[in-house]
Amino acid sequence: MRVGLFLTCLNDTLFPGAGKAVVQVLERLGHEVVFPPAQTCCGQAHFNTGYRRECVPLARKFAKDFAGLDHVVSPSASCVAMVRENYRELVGESPPVYEFSEFLVDVLGVTDVGAAFPHRVTYHPTCHGLRLLDLGDRPTALLRAVRGLRLVDLPDATHCCGFGGTFALKNADTSVAMGTDKARNVLGTGAEVLAAVDNSCLMHIGGLLSRWRSGTRVLHVAEILAAT
Amino acid sequence: MPVNARDEVLRRVRAAIGPRREHVDVPRDYRRAAPDGTDVVALFAERVADYRADVRLVGWDVAAEVRRVVRDLGIRSLAVPVGFPADYLTGLEDGLDGVGVELRRDDPPLSTADLDATDAVITECAAAIAETGTLVLGAAQGRRALTLVPDRHLCVVRADRVVGAVPEVPEVPMPVTWISGPSATSDIELHRVEGVHGPRTLVVLVVTGS
Amino acid sequence: MNVWLGMPPFPEAARQALGDSQLRANLRAATATIRTKRAAVVAERDDWEQLREAGRAIKDRALRDLDTYLLQLEAQVTDAGGTVHWARDADEANRIVAGLVRAAGATEVVKVKSMATQEIGLNEALAAAGITALETDLAELIVQLGHDRPSHILVPAIHRNRAQIRELFRREMPGVDPDLTDDPVALASAARAHLRRAFLAARVAVSGANFAVAETGALVVVESEGNGRMCLTLPEVLISVVGIEKVIPTTADLAVLLQLLPRSATGERMNPYTSFWRGTTPGDGPREFHLVLLDNGRTTALADEIGRDALRCIRCSACLNVCPVYERTGGHAYGSVYPGPIGAILTPQLRGPDPVADSLPYASTLCGACFDACPVKIDIPRALVHLRGKVAHPPGERAAMRAAAWVMSRPPRFAVARLAARLGARLARLPGPWRRWTEARDLPTPGESFRDWWDARERP
Structure with missing residues (x-):
């Protein structure tokens, strides 16, 4: 399966490990990961702070950045919730995004991804x-x-x-x-x-x-x- | 003021709602009755006891149980609303079972001071709700002050008056009071304690026989 | 709306409250108790979600045709011998009540706990008219004796523990037993003795109402102690001040809300006493009944398609009891008679803009616990976000947010910002608004960026 990675601006800036991990797990399970490099930010902070108008161009940009992908996966529950809950009202469309654990369990149907972590x-x-x-x-x-x-x-x-x-x-x-x-x-x-x-x-x-x-x-x- | 308040508030309400009023359906798929097979009388007795009411199951001799309650609680004076069944009071004034109590009938109406100086009141109920352990008192059960001012309330609940759930309560002429246990408060640290301004003791006599 | 003068905006008021360790201990204990009780009685109802949905729809239906139901209520109450008054705002309501008390020849009134009368500052208005208002609910009495402010909708003295209440009673309650213990039963008994004379002598009572049924004209008061029954039954004149959003269509609707309210509020299957009355009844209760229907900002909220959801509120306080912010700060920090999550969306709408009201929609992490607990399904987080869009924003914040949106609109700009942020994260203390982060919290020290890693592995 071809899966788009929605990294989120916070992970992109301060938590590179999360994105790398998503890529590694999905590839280990035999899927192809696509990273649209133009992606920036979903606008959650703007929206939730009361800057709805500033959020609209970001939502439009998001839809453009991830166009053509049937599955977009992200290591951020709150950014996924932002897109899923608010984009339809903001810009009339809500791209098919999944939180990472949700994607693994619901879409790929796996719970054992072959990991080991003795802690x-x-x-x-x-x-x-x-x-x-x-x-x-x-x-x-x-x-x-x-x-x-x-x-x-x-x-x-x-x-x-x-x-x-x-x-x-x-x-x-x-x-x-x-x-x-x-x-x-x-x-x-x-x-x-x-x-x-x-x-x-x-x-x-x-x-x-x-x-x-x-x-x-x-x-x-x-x-x-x-x-x- | 140029416009009266009533017209102004109604005008504001209409302006706020706007011209388009979308229909709102109220889904009624919540439980309208206790589940089939519920022993509503037993459930009522259990639930009202949860509120720390004194619950007594009575076969048929209600009067004997009333005398026992009066004796147990040391009641010397008992207010009785208009229309309360005389059968339930048999022997109270005659000293039967060693009980000597003064019955104070609310006819003519007892003053608030009289009620404050009366040990207890006895009433029936219009209905009782099993799930919530609630007594429903209506106008037919006497004036509201009767079950409020005396410190003890004895309520006779006939089994056929017990319904399963809140939506099953029959229409009762107002004023109506729902009573679920003795007076209580949760105002101190959110712990429930019984006994504030209403009766501090609630005795419920559940009549199971015919 | 009754403004608590001198209160700072929420962040500063919260900071002060957070420093009071006794307050935090009292709140933590009390809210944990009530959360457990609520969870147990809610779990008993396998149809809880259906009840909530019905509750939501009932209130929405009432609000959708509010004018019709208000007129129906007015007709029913009038038919039953009551008098209906209308008040556009707090001043008008206070004038009506003071006039009625004066006409009854009274200088003292007994009061049932009522959020509407607190909202309009009725006690203060009556005092200015030479009328003493005596609060009879135990918690309100504690607040009144302590010259304090309520900090919770249902349990206004939740910020006080039993030891503090005993001290207060010993100091402020005339004739109280000097050996009074801090056993809640003993404290409740002391309140009973203190108020008994007032109840038996009162000629005028003032109440609110939890519900008003349009179909029958029934007013409904839900309570626990019996002080409500005392006020509703014994005096000659009863005045009920009721917000216009309290009207519901039918008795069947009432049956739904009376199942939702006690379980959500005190965590009981049913509260000890619920009174239903219709106008006046010869031989039972007050000779005169006055219903004051209050707007005071409610129609402004009603005009807002999202904000109007707040008018569904049945004042159960479940949202306060589950709110992690409220649990830390207590109710006073909200600077309003309506604290907690519901207060954060109700106060700004009823009161209009001011620095305190403008700070309230931000007094939440948007965690959503309030929405889950609400018996009439008010989507409080959604309303908070909506109201954040309507309040005045600090100019610096507005500029920063616009700059951030500008940066995020073009990938090269974001690339520069990413680099700057990664360098900034190495600072032990951040500048400007970010200073508040590094006062107590470190920042991560990211290694190789995701994009460098990604580019390197695609073109080995």
Whole structure:
């Protein structure tokens, strides 16, 4: 299958590992990955901050960049939710985008992607993956199939981490208070790695874990699935 | 003001809705009754007991159970609404079973001060809702103040008045009061505690016999 | 709308609240308790989603033909011996109520907890007219005795724990037992004793209503303590101030909402007391009944096709109890009688623009927990985003957002920005608005960029 990669501007800039991992997993499963190089940003931050008008050209550009692809996959639940939930209303069309774990489980029908990752991992279901995309147990089903991986439950897992896009800056104090509770719960699990399907949330929680010199790493689920 | 408030508010409402009014269907596929086979009387007794009401199942001799409640709670005066069945009060005034209680009939109406100085009130209910453990009192069960001011409320619930679910409640002439357990509050740390301004004790006598 | 003077915009008010560790502990304990209870009673209903959908449709239907239902309600209430008044705004409603109290020859009124009367600042308006308003709901009493502000729609004193309430009662309640313990049962008993005389002597009561049924003219008040029944039953004159969005079409509709509300609010299958009345009834209850129908910004919200969803709200507070922001900041930070997620979309619409109202649509991470919990399916995140588009944006932010959109519109511009950002991420402290990020959080240190890696592997 020929699959378009929608990397997202955040991964493109600060989290190169997620995109590489998506490519590696899909190619290992025998699929061809296409990366339209003109892609930039879906406009989520603009839309969610109240700059709807500024978002329209980005949505049009997105449709152009990914034209002709039957399947577009992305390692960001919130950007996928942005395209799926809002593009039809913004520009009248919503390209067929899938969040990575959703694509693997629902479209390709696989949960064991042949990965090995002998570490203790806990999983944070990010809000847009949980409530807008209804990812359910897809990401954890994929993680459970990874050889050597020990998945431990995260207390209050469904509580928001406090990132919230521009909320992290506009309401930085509240954002950090929420993130602190989340990061403490992560540390309480004794996990070596916190995994999620959105690097924006991981940038926030991981930013705290790093500042605290905790030694706990954050990884995108795709990066774990790419490990052999 | 040039325009009266009523006309102005209605004008604003109409302007806000606009000329196009799209039809809204209300889907009614929620449960309209308790599931088939539900023992509604047993469920009612269980659910009302959950609110820490004092629930007593009675076969046929309601009066004997009323006397027992009066004795157990040490009730000396009991308000009785107009129309309350006399059968249920047999022996209360005669000292039967060692009970001596003054019946205060609400005819002519008892004053609020009288009610405040009355130990308890006894009523029937127009209906009872099993799923929620709720008593439905209407105008026929007496004035609202009767079941409000005295600190104890005894309610006789005939089995044939118990319905399964909220949508099954029959039309009852207003004013209507739904009572689900004794007076309570969750205002302190969101923990429910019983007993604030309404009756602090609710005794429910569920009549299962005929 | 009642503006809490002197309140800063949300981010600053939240910062202050976050520093109060007692407040955070009280809120965490209380909201966790109520979340557990709600989840248990909601799980009992296998038709919960159908009930929610019906609840949504009922309120939408009422709003779609609001003029018709208001007129039907007015006719029914009038037919049953009540008097209906209409109020365009808070001042008009307050004038009507004060006039009615004066006409009854009273200088004191007992009050049932009512969001509408808080919204219009009725107590303050009555005080200015020489009338004392006595709050009778336990939590409202705690707020009133403490010269405090409510911080939750359903449990206005949620920010206080039992020990704090005991101290308050010992200090402010005349004649209270000096050995009063902090057992909630004892505290409730103290409130009972304190208010008993007032109930038995009151001549005028003021209430709101949870619902008004157009078909029958029934007003409905949902409560727990019996203070509502006291106010609705014992005084000679009853005045109910009710927002125009409280009208619903039929008794069958009421049966749906009365199943949704208690489970969502206090996590009970049914609340202890629900009162239904129609005008006046000879020999039972008040001789006079006045219904004040209140607009006060509601028609402005109704005119907004997305914002109007907020008018479906039945004031259950489920959205507050599940909100991770509310749980950290408490209700006072929202600067309004309507806190939490619903307040963040209701306050700006009812009150109109000001720095506090403009900050409220941003008091959310858009996590969506409120939407899931809402018994009438108000898509609060969608309304928040919509309102963010309507409030005044800081000029610097607007410029930055436009610049970002300009950058993202052309791949070469994005390439330069990517490079700059990757270099910037190496700084321990970022400049400008990004400063707030690095105060508490590190940034990742990315290795080889995806594009370099991709280009290298395609052309080995």
